[in-house]
Amino acid sequence: MGAMKTPGVYIVEKNAFPNSVVEVATAVPAFIGHTEIADNRNKPLAMKPWRISSMAEYHQYFGYAPFPRFNIAEKTDPSAIAAFRVAGKDYVLQMPDGKDGGGYLLYSALRHFFQNGGGPCYIVSVGSYTDDLDVQKFKDGIGELLKEQEPTMLVVPEAVKFKAEVCNDLQQEMLAHCGDKMRNRVSILDIWGGDKPRNDPGGDPIVNFRNALGINYLDFASAYYPWLNTTVVGDKDISYENIANTDVLMPLLRADLDLPDTLPDDAPQKTKDTFGAVADIAKDWTTVKDKDGQPLSKDAILSNKALLNKTLVSISPLFNTVLGEIKYQLNLLPPSAAMAGIYTMVDNSRGVWKAPANVSLAGVVSPSVSISAEDQEDLNVTTQGKSINAIRSFIGEGVLVWGARTLDGNSLDWRYINVRRTMIMIEESCRLAAKALVFEPNVANTWVTIKSMIQNFLTSIWKRGGLAGAVPDDAFSVHVGLGETMTPDDILEGILRVTVLVAMVRPAEFIEITFQQQMQKS
Known part of the structure; x- marks a missing residue:
């Protein structure tokens, strides 16, 4: 207040309450991958983190799904599983890569994320469906997230589409981003080859993952095994157009239907109709004329294609088998995106301190590999400490997440993913609130303000079950002051030190119930 020089009444207002700490968002994943487009009203969004909150917004800015085209080939690998058999020969469907659409998982991953309770998230488009997968673009996309403070999770579903060594290199970049550069987010990693069992002839995917990942920043990441058989892609999403080599498909269908x-x-007319339907697979509908001699409209072409596909489904069991195999391969997804949705759902319903485990997965038929309790022992507890969380199917309960550890499974401080994420939330909330006191006088009034501010925030967290302890004094303590956390030299150098001790909530991972017989009493 200025000096009082004029006689009169002067009003002085004093703040009765300290500044409050606002809890930051805990479940905002950032997804990196390929999209159909990256455009916001003619402004490019390529390599630019963009926030969305629904698939409708994704469609607006990033387009729709890729259109993968499979190849039918005779089975040559004895260990391969045949998709179907015709005229004594086994055939397989070869999953396309790169520009054929098979390497682009982001769209399906986003759909699975929202199916499992996902909410606001960031998308970093590193290329379109006409671009090949380039690991450097993904690394550059991770680098773009250095400018964003809101994301709390990092997910790269398409990492598993690279070769194993390239995938591991990209995942190490993810770990460094979260644990070294930012320290306010965690990575959710997928196991390369996680759709295969551990006794696969190509090698144990878990052992390969552990050997290649290294030991840095493991407490800022979690990994899940196995991959999931999902329902993201439905029957209406696939058709005969997903077959690239129709010249191979047509004679197989004729053989299946006993057509010459x-x-x-x-x-007979029925045979002619069936023969014509099979032949129409290779038809170029853009050259077909309507009854007035005009080219077919776009809607008419789509209608004819849909009718042809429906006809083939009704007349050919082999065609249904082929479409079923395509749908199976497209629905085989790594679990990281679904787990990001689970994290979001659990955070919103229970709080970030609740372990994201013993929760059902939506849109999942089964894990790609069945895991028993004995199988999970080596996943959960190992001498190397690289714990892998299992996804298991239980009779009468469905598919459940059955693990809540970080990759630093031997650390008593950071063993559990909910402990790491809760600490990140507390740290970031207090950091942002304390910015209001930067350049304030480093005196007792400021110390009391910041202490009461943090204490009030931690008290609210404790009341909601986020900290362990019967009373607040057991759950946390805040220390600040000269002779307690600071020396006279610290004050001369402009340093205000605050020490916060918190008792974190840890999950009851192992429950032991002891039974003992007693003597009859009556």
Whole structure:
């Protein structure tokens, strides 16, 4: 207040309450991958983190799903599982890569994320569906997230589409980003080859993952095994157009339906209709004219294609088998995106301090590999400490997340993912609130203000079950002051030190119930 020089009444207002600490968001994942487009009203969004909150917004800015086209080939690998058998020969469907659409998992991953309770998230588009997968673009996309403070999780579903050594290199970049550069977010990693069992002839995917990942920043990441058989892609999402080599498909369908290679003139009408439907697979509908001699409209072409596909489904068991195999392969997804949704759902319903485990996964038929309790022992507890969280199927309960550890499974401080994420939330909330006191006088009034501010915040967390302890004094303590956390030299150098001790909530991972017989009393 200025000096009082004029006689009169002067009003002085004093703040009765300290500044409050606002709890930061805990479940805002950042997804990096390829999208159909990256455009906001003619402004490019490529390599630019962009916040969305629904698939409708994703469609607006990043387009729709890729259109993968599979190849039918005779089975040559004895260990491969045949998709179908025709005329004594086994055939397989080869999953496309890169520009054929098979390497782009982001769209399906986002759908699975929202199915499992996902909310606001960031998208970093590193390329379109016409671009090949380039690990450097993914690393550059991770670097772009250095400018964003809100994301709390990092997810790269397409990492598993690279070769194993490239995937591991990218995942190490994710760990360094979270644990070294930012320290306010965690990575959710997928196991390369996680759709295969541990006794796979190509090697144990868990052992390969552990050997290649290194030991740095493991407490800022979690990993889940195995991959998931999902329901993200439905019957309406696939058709005969997903087959690239229709010249191979057509004779196989004719053999399945006992049709000749060429149709005689005296063939029954039903045979002619069936033969025509199979032949129409290779038809170029853009050259077809309507009854007025005009090219078909776009809607008419789509209608004819849909009718043809429906006809083939009704007449050919082999065609249904082929589409079923395509749907199976497209629905085999790594679990990181679904787990990001689970983290979001648990945070919103129970709090970040609740372990994201013993929770059902939505849109999942089964894990790609069945895991028993004995199988999980080596996943959960190992001498190297690289704990892998299992996803298991239980009779009468469905598919559950059955693990809540970080990759630093031998650390008593950071063993559990909910402990790490709760600490990140507390640290970030207090850091942002304390910025209001930067350059304030480093005196007792400021110390009391910041102490009461943090104490009030931690008290609210404790009341909601986020900290352990029967009373607040057991749950946390805040220390600040000269002779307690600071020396006279600290004050001369402009340093205000605050020490916060918190008792974190840890999950009851192992429950032991002891039974003992007693003597009859009556």
